[in-house]
Amino acid sequence: MNTTNRPLVLASVMLAMFVGAVEATIVATAMPSIAADLGGFSKYSWVFSAYLLMTTVTVLIYGKLSDIFGRKPIFTFGILLFLFGSLMCGLASSMDQLIIYRLIQGMGAGAVLPIATTIVGDIYSAEERAKIQGYLASVWGISAVSGPAIGGILVATVGWEYVFWVNIPLGILALAGVVLFLKEPKRNGRATIDYxxxxxLTVGLVSLLYLMVEGGVGFEWLSLSAALLLTIALLSFALFVFVERKAKDPIMPFDIWKNRTILYANLVSLATGIILISVSSYLPTYVTGVMEQPAAIAGFTLTAMSIGWPIAATVSGRLLIRFGYFRTSLAGGLFLVIGALLFVVMRPEYGPWWAALSSFVIGIGMGLTSTAFIVSIQSAVNYDKRGVATASNMFMRNLGSTIGVALLGTVLNTSLLNYFSKSDEDYNLNSINSLLTVDSRADMPADTLQYLQQGLSLALQNVYALMAVFAVISLILIFGLPRDKGVRKNVE
Known part of the structure; x- marks a missing residue:
């Protein structure tokens, strides 16, 4: 068989994306059980950060390697590494071991998601791509909705280890489909690798992301550790730019950034990464701590975004064909601004339905913009640069989310500390923990409960106000995209 079996490759790619995407939500459900079994609660957040860190660091490198060696070998390497990490995560006997294995898992995931998306860009035309990307985006929604349920069932029945091991048979199926049914063009000549x-790039990103994750937590922002990490990051990035400009086959071709479509799509993705993390990280805290709703309701409000996203992504494919990239992206940018403003004006008495509506509108904005950006970027470059161009967009959104974790966390903590400084009582950031469970709220005096809820509400309003600023910035940046007529007209 000399031609690619597109339906089977698409099914395999979607399965691979599901395995990578579901990992975040399914692990979140299991973490209380994992922490109870392994101990090391102080390292709880690093189980998530380790995965995000390595995914962000490696995504650009894998994208470039796929342009050099082809999609299939790099995808195979990535998914095998991911599956090995998954196997070892289930065998971890301490929190330190689990974090190390999550780093390995994240290194593999850095190849799976961008190359899966790039494969679709290779085997479908621009017009077909606009429709197919909607299917790929729906994977994120399905994983977000099903992940917590699957994780809960596995933890309750067979144990938390299977939260990681369930990836293995699914990953093997996805790998088999791509290896057997994807036929790539032969490579002529030997490309050099920009070691x-x-x-x-790895040293610079690891230093920067470690600073962002641990700054203000593991060490003070104004400390020798923070200064050392920042210096290493800046020096590494400066040397990276110098080296890349002279490299024969650079890992990051700077000429792709000269393309207006890629430049502005990636800048908007950086801003939407911050918006995304502000909703997913802080909405459950607001609904639980301020609105006094149970965890299930808090999860529902967040799931609303995951429902809006795939719906909008599917519609986005149709809009791209008729109206083009710019108008579709502009519509998405407007929904992001509207959703952010709904968060800004949200009050506790509005209830969880308002929170869910706000989340849903943000999801629509994310679905419209993300699909438009991927399709437009893949159409802006040829095959030899499609891998690194696609990876650059995912890298920028991941980087935005990582920056958002640090930036928004600082805003939240600073707002709370300023609020507490005006009180005669000895409150601190840990005082907020008592708002997050029904039992602790029941044991709290009414005036203390009201005071803490008001402080948390005001602090989160500041977080959402900053989110709204980035939503407006993303809308303004969209105007930098080139005007086009519809995808069908472009390819004809």
């Missing part, structure tokens, strides 16, 4: 660029 120096890859090393400098």
């Amino acid at each position: 120096a660029g890859a090393l400098l």
